[in-house]
Amino acid sequence: xxxxxxxxxxxxxxxxxxxxxxxxxxxxxxxxxxxxxxxxxxxxxxxxxxxxxxxxxxxxxxxxxxxxxxxxxxxxxxxxxxxxxxxxxxxxxxxxxxxxxxxxxxxxxxxxxxxxxxxxxxxxxxxxxxxxxxxxxxxxxxxxxxxxxxxxxxxxxxxxxxxxxxxxxxxxxxxxxxxxxxxxxxxxxxxxxxxxxxxxxxxxxxxxxxxxxxxxxxxxxxxxxxxxxxxxxxxxxxxxxxxxxxxxxxxxxxxxxxxxxxxxxxxxxxxxxxxxxxxxxxxxxxxxxxxxxxxxxxxxxxxxxxxxxxxxxxxxxxxxxxxxxxxxxxxxxxxxxxxxxxxxxxxxxxxxxxxxxxxxxxxxxxxxxxxxxxxxxxxxxxxxxxxxxxxxxxxxxxxxxxxxxxxxxxxxxxxxxxxxxxxxxxxxxxxxxxxxxxxxxxxxxxxxxxxxxxxxxxxxxxxxxxxxxxxxxxxxxxxxxxxxxxxxxxxxxxxxxxxxxxxxxxxxxxxxxxxxxxxxxxxxxxxxxxxxxxxxxxxxxxxxxxxxxxxxxxxxxxxxxxxx
Amino acid sequence: xxxxxxxxxxxxxxxxxxxxxxxxxxxxxxxxxxxxxxxxxxxxxxxxxxxxxxxxxxxxxxxxxxxxxxxxxxxxxxxxxxxxxxxxxxxxxxxxxxxxxxxxxxxxxxxxxxxxxxxxxxxxxxxxxxxxxxxxxxxxxxxxxxxxxxxxxxxxxxxxxxxxxxxxxxxxxxxxxxxxxxxxxxxxxxxxxxxxxxxxxxxxxxxxxxxxxxxxxxxxxxxxxxxxxxxxxxxxxxxxxxxxxxxxxxxxxxxxxxxxx
Numbered sequence: 001x002x003x004x005x006x007x008x009x010x011x012x013x014x015x016x017x018x019x020x021x022x023x024x025x026x027x028x029x030x031x032x033x034x035x036x037x038x039x040x041x042x043x044x045x046x047x048x049x050x051x052x053x054x055x056x057x058x059x060x061x062x063x064x065x066x067x068x069x070x071x072x073x074x075x076x077x078x079x080x081x082x083x084x085x086x087x088x089x090x091x092x093x094x095x096x097x098x099x100x101x102x103x104x105x106x107x108x109x110x111x112x113x114x115x116x117x118x119x120x121x122x123x124x125x126x127x128x129x130x131x132x133x134x135x136x137x138x139x140x141x142x143x144x145x146x147x148x149x150x151x152x153x154x155x156x157x158x159x160x161x162x163x164x165x166x167x168x169x170x171x172x173x174x175x176x177x178x179x180x181x182x183x184x185x186x187x188x189x190x191x192x193x194x195x196x197x198x199x200x201x202x203x204x205x206x207x208x209x210x211x212x213x214x215x216x217x218x219x220x221x222x223x224x225x226x227x228x229x230x231x232x233x234x235x236x237x238x239x240x241x242x243x244x245x246x247x248x249x250x251x252x253x254x255x256x257x258x259x260x261x262x263x264x265x266x267x268x269x270x271x272x273x274x275x276x277x278x279x280x281x282x283x284x285x286x287x288x289x290x291x292x293x294x295x296x297x298x299x300x301x302x303x304x305x306x307x308x309x310x311x312x313x314x315x316x317x318x319x320x321x322x323x324x325x326x327x328x329x330x331x332x333x334x335x336x337x338x339x340x341x342x343x344x345x346x347x348x349x350x351x352x353x354x355x356x357x358x359x360x361x362x363x364x365x366x367x368x369x370x371x372x373x374x375x376x377x378x379x380x381x382x383x384x385x386x387x388x389x390x391x392x393x394x395x396x397x398x399x400x401x402x403x404x405x406x407x408x409x410x411x412x413x414x415x416x417x418x419x420x421x422x423x424x425x426x427x428x429x430x431x432x433x434x435x436x437x438x439x440x441x442x443x444x445x446x447x448x449x450x451x452x453x454x455x456x457x458x459x460x461x462x463x464x465x466x467x468x469x470x471x472x473x474x475x476x477x478x479x480x481x482x483x484x485x486x487x488x489x490x491x492x493x494x495x496x497x498x499x500x501x502x503x504x505x506x507x508x509x510x511x512x513x514x515x516x517x518x519x520x521x522x523x524x525x526x527x528x529x530x531x532x533x534x535x536x537x538x539x540x541x542x543x544x545x546x547x548x549x550x551x552x553x554x555x556x557x558x559x560x561x562x563x564x
Numbered sequence: 565x566x567x568x569x570x571x572x573x574x575x576x577x578x579x580x581x582x583x584x585x586x587x588x589x590x591x592x593x594x595x596x597x598x599x600x601x602x603x604x605x606x607x608x609x610x611x612x613x614x615x616x617x618x619x620x621x622x623x624x625x626x627x628x629x630x631x632x633x634x635x636x637x638x639x640x641x642x643x644x645x646x647x648x649x650x651x652x653x654x655x656x657x658x659x660x661x662x663x664x665x666x667x668x669x670x671x672x673x674x675x676x677x678x679x680x681x682x683x684x685x686x687x688x689x690x691x692x693x694x695x696x697x698x699x700x701x702x703x704x705x706x707x708x709x710x711x712x713x714x715x716x717x718x719x720x721x722x723x724x725x726x727x728x729x730x731x732x733x734x735x736x737x738x739x740x741x742x743x744x745x746x747x748x749x750x751x752x753x754x755x756x757x758x759x760x761x762x763x764x765x766x767x768x769x770x771x772x773x774x775x776x777x778x779x780x781x782x783x784x785x786x787x788x789x790x791x792x793x794x795x796x797x798x799x800x801x802x803x804x805x806x807x808x809x810x811x812x813x814x815x816x817x818x819x820x821x822x823x824x825x
Contacts, residue, residue, distance in 0.1 A: 229795055249614070249796045308597050312615065382794065389615055389780065393595050403691065404780055 036225035046168035062168025063182025075161030089156025115172035159437035260512035295354035313386035363399030379406035570820030581624035637760035640706035648714025666708035
């Protein structure tokens with residue numbers, strides 16, 4: 001599964017592609033489109049993107065070798081005009097277009113591509129996409145002339161096109177700030193805490209059907225607005241052209257006043273909580289023992305009333321979740337998944353079997369330590385705050401004392417990623433790509449984004465080792481049925497072990513301003529494409545890059561540890 | 565008359581709050597999940613919030629939570645009196661140091677200090693400790709405002725003939741303080757005590773609204789006012805304005821307690 005922001009990026013590109021949908025500027029070049037980012041981009045280095053806002057900037061500025069069409073999900077030529085894969089799938093040869101240039105006018109050559117790919121593969125860079133190469137240290141990238149690039153892989157990667165879609169090609173002499181790009185826009189200015197302004201790349205390679213340079217739009221303004229009420233008011237005043245990921249509590253009111261508001265049903269995104277199982281976490285040993293105990297995790301899962309979470313925290317705009325694959329993702333969802341549904345009584349029995357007991361109204365462990373922990377979530381996300389409060393009461397029925405801690409995002413990320421100073425967390429994972437390859441970075445035990453126990457040198461448990469094997473195997477298999485079998489098994493292991501306790505699949509909710517014309521909702525498939533947006537159909541023509549595939553961005557953890 | 569009215573309003577609110585809490589067995593956290601954002605009913609006199617919690621019970625709990633502001637006000641007044649009187653009777657260098665310290669405290673960015681303190685504390689800090697911490701910090705940061713006026717008044721008394729005569733007559737320091745000085749200072753520090761209460765109440769409400777004050781499941785004005793941040797909830801029921809209306813009444817009543825002179 002792939003990062004969700006992509007739909008946003010694709011939608012934006014579609015909108016930017018030419019005032020395409022702007023009623024007032026229908027076919028006129030120039031103009032500006034504006035919307036709100038809910039947090040400040042943490043980096044403008046496209047290789048180090050690990051948050052949703054940064055990913056949005058990367059999508060709009062980064063030139064990539066291959067692009068995944070958000071509507072068809074097919075890999076299409078971008079900077080590379082063609083590519084060939086050897087019979088064993090281990091050698092990929094890409095041929096660059098002729099006359100490519102960066103936004104500063106300098107030539108884009110194979111040397112730049114090789115440097116960008118090598119930088120991504122270098123562990124010192126810390127590029128999250130590196131994990132998707134499965135064995136990144138064994139990948140060899142070389143130039144084959146001025147326009148040829150050869151990638152030699154240790155094993156077949158069925159999702160290589162999607163991986164390359166995430167690697168922005170930068171000038172070998174100018175890495176890391178998105179000011180010189182090969183994508184449709186470049187970063188013009190950044191005002192900390194205020195806005196990010198992108199300006200059109202005059203040397204972007206793509207042309208429309210009439211031979212005019214794309215993009216049409218001159219600038220893209222993204223205001224940093226964490227306050228959703230403020231965003232909504234600005235949208236109502238016409239300052240923004242759309243709202244990405246409308247909060248569920250606001251949706252019903254917004255839908256009454258905005259014809260462009262849409263609830264597209266369950267998304268591929270998940271909301272989940274997990275316990276910190278990192279061996280190096282600064283937690284008491286008895287707490288680590290609780291969190292490592294599968295019965296404890298299962299009991300917590302069984303005590304949570306997911307239906308109430310969907311109904312109360314999301315006002316009905318969500319579906320109870322038990323797996324990392326949403327039922328909306330029909331191709332990969334395990335229909336035979338055996339899950340433990342809500343049952344507080346059985347949960348207590350499980351806990352008693354694991355040595356816990358009730359002392360009055362308080363659950364204590366075998367050594368008499370009261371079961372008391374905190375759940376961390378990000379401040380300002382009302383749905384998550386409500387879910388945490390509901391879970392607090394659900395777990396009180398088991399005698400667990402839970403405190404809810406809301407932190408702003410930088411402080412939260414610091415605890416999750418660097419200090420591991422937390423007990424449990426409640427966040428979301430945003431998925432765009434229906435393919436399980438996009439979640440490699442979460443499920444591989446050695447990944448820094450393996451949230452409950454990051455960067456394991458060797459798998460801490462047998463089931464994690466099995467997940468590693470299964471995920472690696474499915475990434476290399478060409479037969480979809482065999483891949484599905486292995487992914488099903490991973491889903492079952494996760495449902496049994498509960499490293500993530502899945503809570504709900506939020507619905508896709510968004511609002512588009514009436515000034516945008518031609519926004520429509522293709523129904524070409526039941527799952528992912530069903531909830532895509534296509535803008536300005538008449539003017540995007542066959543240019544898939546400008547056709548938007550949309551899925552609401554559910555602010556949360558990205559599948560590759562991209563926080564929102 | 566004004567003071568009596570203030571006392572009567574506060575007393576009545578307190579009495580009703582106790583009754584409401586007794587009726588609900590004092591639990592303001594119970595979620596009635598079948599009555600989300602419900603209007604007033606026999607079961608929920610003032611409706612429920614977005615988690616189905618009884619709004620009347622929560623407001624009653626917040627009303628009794630005003631005791632935190634009263635305690636904090638008492639603490640800060642006591643510290644201010646001690647510092648002011650100490651500065652007045654201490655040698656010049658110590659006096660300067662105390663007044664310098666009070667100025668330093670006034671200049672502190674207390675909001676950031678609170679955030680810093682909260683970030684270094686354990687995440688699983690029990691809710692009642694968050695209340696103690698919040699009001700304790702407010703008390704610790706509130707005293708400097710009044711030190712200078714108290715010190716000036718105490719200095720005036722220190723040099724008064726009658727006090728010099730009393731000391732010359734052999735009264736011990738404790739007797740001078742308790743029998744003469746503190747009663748003389750009483751109008752000043754009593755007024756300051758009464759002024760501090762609403763100030764601390766507002767400060768806690770602001771901190772709570774920012775998520776830095778008393779934490780859930782304890783109820784405070786700050787947590788109640790967070791409801792006002794959502795226009796969807798504002799549109800759902802008018803009862804959502806009850807906390808802010810009562811907070812205004814409480815603040816006005818507290819102001820009435822302050823003597824006009």
